[in-house]
Amino acid sequence: MNLWLVFILAVLIGHLLLDLVIARFNLLALAPELPDEFADCYDAQHYAKSQHYTRVRTRFGMLQGIVTTAVTVIFLLAGGFAAVDRLARSFSFASITTGLLFIGCLLVLSFLLSLPFSLYSIFAIEARFGFNRTTPATFLADLGKATLLTILLGGPVLALILWFFENGGDLAWLYCWLGVTCFGFIVQFLAPVLLMPLFNTFTPLPAGALRQAILDYTVSQQFNSGGIYTMDGSRRSRKLNAFFTGFGRFRKIVFFDTLVEKLEQDEIIAVLAHEMGHYKKRHIWIMMAASILQTGLLFFLLALILENPYLFAAFGVEQVSVYASLAFFAFLYAPVSTVLAVLVNWLSRRHEYAADRFAAETTGDPEALVRSLKKLSRENLSNLTPHPLAVALSHSHPPVLQRIAALRKTTASAS
Incomplete structure (x- = not known):
């Protein structure tokens, strides 16, 4: 065998x-x-x-x-x-x-x-x-968008990898590595602006005590953000989450709407501080x-x-x-x-x-x-x-x- x-x-x-x-x-x-x-x-x-x-x-x-x-x-x-x-x-x-x-x-x-x-x-x-909370319509829409992105983004990258290995000689692996790395950085910048909004709605956190408390904390940590947003995570699931996304002026602080609903203000600040810890x-x-x-x-x-x-x-x-x-x-x-x-x-x-x-x-x-x-x-x-x-x-x-x-x-x- x-x-x-x-x-x-x-x-x-x-x-x-x-x-x-x-x-x-x-x-x-x-x-x-x-x-x-x-x-x-x-x-x-x-x-x-x-x-x-x-x-x-x-x-x-x-x-x-x-x-x-x-x-x-x-x-x-x-x-x-x-x-x-x-x-x-x-x-x-x-x-x-x-x-x-x-x-x-x-x-x-x-x-x-x-x-x-x-x-x-x-x-x-x-x-x-x-x-x-995902409806069949949402599932099909997500599936269609993910498929389209795979074709539009993944297809050219795969074609480039194949071209490098067919024509790049002994250093083809290095060219592929550099090319994929550059593509990854580009996606990191594009994701918050172009890709993620295809699947979820990002709403600026309204003025109020929570937003002010978040701003006070970010100022105390000398952290400049492109915005504080809630995301309609409840559209698909009741689970809770929060994250940072993007770089530079595209950087966003994002809370699932379910998290804002379930946690108290000081607990939300603590979650934000944990995520900021990863950045700092x-x-x-x-x-x-x-x-x-x-x-x-x-x-x-x-x-x-x-x-x-x-x-x-x-x-x-x-x-x-x-x-x-x-x-x-x-x-x-x-x-x-x-x-x-x-x-x-x-x-x-x-x-x-x-x-x-x-x-x-x-x-x-x-x-x-x-x-x-x-x-x-x-x-x-x-x-x-x-x-x-x-x-x-x-x-x-x-x-x-x-x-x-x-x-x-x-x-x-x-x-």
């Missing part, structure tokens, strides 16, 4: 088994008793609902992983990639156009496989637990640098296996091509991606603790952030007791109980 095929199957099955083990550990780690820290904002019924939500979502994720992996393995062994390649070549287009058609067909097949799970997740599970501590730039380095590594490794005939034999594809190499490389890169994700998530968790400390110190009210974390957890039905292995491997945020304990320690050391 082709050793490349053995490795690819091992990666697919191994990744599934790892996900299933983590999910199982998470289920076993669900504590039946409400943690004492949350006794002031949870009752037994609400805590039981949050645990039931975790169980339902976890088991659904396990099922989706099993089905997706099984279909992928069957598609691979049955010659599905070869069939798609023959279809793409049957039009006798130039190599880049053929490559776009090949990868586009694979993306459509992947979308069709995931669509039933997305529909059930939104309109069954999220609706069952009172989160979903340069976490955004650090994570962007990490992402850029990962992209460079990806293209470098891709260049090493480009047009490898043994890899093509593993997928049953007869004619070697640059475009198919990109698709096949995704399977080989999965273990590297998993390891890098562990490291990036570890760094992200450290950033969350640092942003919490910044918020506690600059507002002078750590308890406001504690209360906001509790309310966010309650309203979003968060899992309060994830398994340590799940946290280490896949969580970008520390468990809320650990964040609160760290805040308490910060308060104690300051007093």
Whole structure:
């Protein structure tokens, strides 16, 4: 048997088994008793609902992983990639156009496989637990816009990558890295102005006590913002969130309307201070640098296996091509991606603790952030007791109980 095929199957099955083990550990780690820290904002019924939500979502994720992996393995062994390649070549287009058609067909097949799970997740599970507000019309509109953006933005980038690898010689991977990095920066600037408003409505926060309190805090931190906005997150979900977006004069402070509705003024300021902590501590730039380095590594490794005939034999594809190499490389890169994700998530968790400390110190009210974390957890039905292995491997945020304990320690050391 082709050793490349053995490795690819091992990666697919191994990744599934790892996900299933983590999910199982998470289920076993669900504590039946409400943690004492949350006794002031949870009752037994609400805590039981949050645990039931975790169980339902976890088991659904396990099922989706099993089905997706099984279909992928069957598609691979049955010659599905070869069939798609023959279809793409049957039009006798130039190599880049053929490559776009090949990868586009694979993306459509992947979308069709995931669509039933997305529909059930939104309109069954999220609706069952009172989160979903997405209508079928909104879902279809979002789908159409996302598809159009993928074609208009992703298509040219993919074509450029194919062109570089076909014509760039030994330094093609470097050209791709630089090109994708530049494109990423452009999107970061365009997103708040052109892209995000396609999906949500951003409304300037009206004058009043909350807006004045936010302005007072931003002035105290010498932070210039392009505006303070609420976003109609309630149009799709009842979950709470807040974020910064954009750079320079395009920078926005954005609160979900659900968050403004559920939190008190001092708690909203605490959430804002946490997000500002990420900015002041340069976490955004650090994570962007990490992402850029990962992209460079990806293209470098891709260049090493480009047009490898043994890899093509593993997928049953007869004619070697640059475009198919990109698709096949995704399977080989999965273990590297998993390891890098562990490291990036570890760094992200450290950033969350640092942003919490910044918020506690600059507002002078750590308890406001504690209360906001509790309310966010309650309203979003968060899992309060994830398994340590799940946290280490896949969580970008520390468990809320650990964040609160760290805040308490910060308060104690300051007093």
